[in-house]
Amino acid sequence: MRKLTFQTLxxxxxxxxxxxxxxxxxxxxxxxxxxxxxxxxxxxxRYRLEIVDQDGLPHNATASTLRLRAGVRTAEWxxxxxxxxxxxxxxxxxxxxxxxxxxKLSYPVVADPEDVLLNQAFVRxxxxxxxxxxxxRQAVNIDNQRWVGxxxxxxxxxxxxxxxxxxxxxxxxxxxxxxxxxxxxxxxxDSPQGIWHDTNIHGARAAVVVKEVGTLSGYxxxxxxxxxxxxxTATLGLRLSGEHALNSKLKLLYSAEYARQRDxxxxxxxxxxxxxxxxxxxxxxxxxxRLGWERLEGNGISAVQTPLATLHxxxxxxxxxxxxxxxxLRDVYIDLGYRLTAKGPLKGTSFRVAWHDFxxxxxxxxxxxxxxxxxxxxxHKYVSLVTKVASYDADRFAxxxxxxxxxxxxxx
Numbered sequence: 001m002r003k004l005t006f007q008t009l010x011x012x013x014x015x016x017x018x019x020x021x022x023x024x025x026x027x028x029x030x031x032x033x034x035x036x037x038x039x040x041x042x043x044x045x046r047y048r049l050e051i052v053d054q055d056g057l058p059h060n061a062t063a064s065t066l067r068l069r070a071g072v073r074t075a076e077w078x079x080x081x082x083x084x085x086x087x088x089x090x091x092x093x094x095x096x097x098x099x100x101x102x103x104k105l106s107y108p109v110v111a112d113p114e115d116v117l118l119n120q121a122f123v124r125x126x127x128x129x130x131x132x133x134x135x136x137r138q139a140v141n142i143d144n145q146r147w148v149g150x151x152x153x154x155x156x157x158x159x160x161x162x163x164x165x166x167x168x169x170x171x172x173x174x175x176x177x178x179x180x181x182x183x184x185x186x187x188x189x190d191s192p193q194g195i196w197h198d199t200n201i202h203g204a205r206a207a208v209v210v211k212e213v214g215t216l217s218g219y220x221x222x223x224x225x226x227x228x229x230x231x232x233t234a235t236l237g238l239r240l241s242g243e244h245a246l247n248s249k250l251k252l253l254y255s256a257e258y259a260r261q262r263d264x265x266x267x268x269x270x271x272x273x274x275x276x277x278x279x280x281x282x283x284x285x286x287x288x289x290r291l292g293w294e295r296l297e298g299n300g301i302s303a304v305q306t307p308l309a310t311l312h313x314x315x316x317x318x319x320x321x322x323x324x325x326x327x328x329l330r331d332v333y334i335d336l337g338y339r340l341t342a343k344g345p346l347k348g349t350s351f352r353v354a355w356h357d358f359x360x361x362x363x364x365x366x367x368x369x370x371x372x373x374x375x376x377x378x379x380h381k382y383v384s385l386v387t388k389v390a391s392y393d394a395d396r397f398a399x400x401x402x403x404x405x406x407x408x409x410x411x412x
Contacts, residue, residue, distance in 0.1 A: 051403070156187075165177045213244075242254060298325060320397070385407070
């Protein structure tokens with residue numbers, strides 16, 4: 001755990017006092033023409049219990065962690081605003097898991113180390129409604145987060161020290177550019193791979209919303225990462241995602257994507273590989289069914305990698321494929337969802353069940369299968385409960401693993 005120092009104590013103090021700030025006392029203080037409150041504080045508290053049973057290790061993991069996150073957002077003044085956010089993660093009870101930095105290698109990994117850190121700190125400039133620039137430490141989520149995401153599932157976010165420019169020249173068109181010089185990963189600053197310094201990361205995306213079709217986007221990501229040379233890649237791709245009403249109750253759901261990835265920057269390897277996704281489904285009232293096929297090509301030495309993605313959201317919640325195997329990955333899956341809409345104490349509760357079948361793209365080796373299930377219950381406007389389970393049945397990749405989670409989150 002990061003020791004309490006003169007650098008971390010201000011963060012702890014900030015998180016302690018923010019929820020007590022009474023902005024109503026400032027309501028009569030004008031800031032610009034449209035704002036009355038110069039500062040809006042916010043906070044959330046998230047408790048999580050994660051249990052992991054993984055074949056090949058002598059102990060099961062039990063991670064009981066609490067995250068406190070708090071920050072302030074300023075009102076806009078002449079197009080300028082700012083946000084600062086700190087967080088503290090602590091273990092409740094004994095540390096019976098490998099948090100990637102505590103050396104407990106006889107336990108499965110749960111990537112939630114104890115820490116106190118600055119999660120976000122950025123300035124936003126919006127000179128006109130169609131243009132926005134953000135500079136500083138920020139959570140970045142693009143499209144479905146397959147290539148760039150903030151990994152919101154873990155207790156510590158993945159954030160970028162970056163500059164981002166977004167333009168909306170028309171109501172249906174968005175153009176985005178991103179430059180990042182540092183990646184703050186979920187493992188925290190005490191991990192050798194917790195911070196990727198001196199990166200040279202560029203991202204560009206243009207998207208257009210086509211009526212009754214969906215969102216069509218083209219993108220390019222150029223990652224030069226000295227701390228992880230094999231993660232240095234250049235990727236160009238196209239994505240279509242949308243839905244189409246068949247009648248008053250049924251709608252067609254669909255996504256399709258193709259990208260080409262090659263070595264870039266300090267990557268010592270030489271390759272050019274394909275990524276592809278095809279997903280279709282039906283939505284009927286509060287229920288949905290999706291069938292999908294995702295392919296990350298591998299050639300036996302290198303494979304398509306997505307190191308900045310929200311990886312937990314893809315290829316099973318057991319997290320067996322955070323790094324794509326050298327022989328590639330083909331994931332065929334079915335995903336079922338349902339949300340309770342009838343009046344009653346469980347209204348708004350959502351359920352999800354998914355099944356995955358994993359194979360190599362080279363050699364068609366069967367890696368394994370996985371079942372996922374989750375339930376999310378909105379107890380109150382500011383409180384939610386979640387429970388999840390993942391069961392990976394290994395064939396010729398990794399080992400049998402069962403994970404279970406229970407969490408409760410309070411937002412202020």
